[in-house]
Amino acid sequence: MERTEIRISGFGGQGIVLMGYIIGKAAAIYDNKNATLTQSYGPEARGGACSAQVIVAAEKISYPILVAPDILITMSQAAYNTYRVGLKPNGILLYDNMLVKLTADETAKSFNIPAKNIAKDLGRQIIANMVMLGFLVKITAVVSQQAMEQAIAASVPPEFLDLNLEAFKRGLAYQQA
Template sequence: MTHDHYEMRFAGSGGQGMMLMGDIMAEAAGGLDDKEIVLTRSYGPEARGGACRSELIIDTRPIDYPTVRHPDFVLAMSQEAADTYCKDVSSQGIFLVDPGFVHDIPKTSGQVYAIPLTELAESVTGNTLAANVVAIGAIAALTKVESLSIVKSAVLDHFKPKLRPLNEKAYDAGVAAAQALIK
């Protein structure tokens, strides 16, 4: 399934990998799939723990407005991000939350999915820091904005060879979790 224009927002706290997710999805779409992309980032004043977000626009044609207005996909990895961005999701959009951090899922007009990304990362890799790669797998499976193989290639290309097996497990776990929810 291909999309002509697709807007994504990854929001959470500093240190959760929001920028990494934007980078990898941008690489998948713009580098490996040769689509037009605009990637923007916003950091809170704190280095770790402050609010941050990464936004990505993907299009098959030149992008004339470089700001995400009505995201087709939003990831919220903190309660603050969920509360702030739930209202922005398009009516046909997808709102993904990690229930380990988002305890009160706000109402939104989009389709809501709760996947324990951090818990899955811990169980399959032994490291909660892999939650962002679990999220990328889930995002790829839920949005279908890029093929699973293209996104996986972007994930693996991003990491040093010794870290690839761990991140491949994390990615595959995210894909499987999302696919189980959409069946």
């Protein structure tokens, strides 16, 4: 398998880094590939710009930094504005269409999901990240559904596991309008 680079972006508090952690864990442990997760963040705990970078590959990853992401996930307008430029030509763009408005000249293969609204329907806005993880598996299959579910189970508090898995499944089943 080729090296796949993913950037997940939004603002602090959305669970951006957790998404990266779950994708990496799913790939590295449950799909038995290799993965790296690096992150960029500022001194703010909440609200600041936040980005997590994941690389998934079958081989050992010697260079753990993104060259040009194959997949860009954006969960805020600021993140889209900042990181869109780095996306590989023909790269895949996943975004929350309630939070991000694409520019008129957008050329990426883009897929949208109202992750925040779906999460709200489930009672907790904070699980929008899990909805987006489901959507990622649906669109890209960069990690397997089973691996992602195992990684979620190993990463969220047990009392909220069912809710998180439900959010993941909603994303997985979402039919883009």
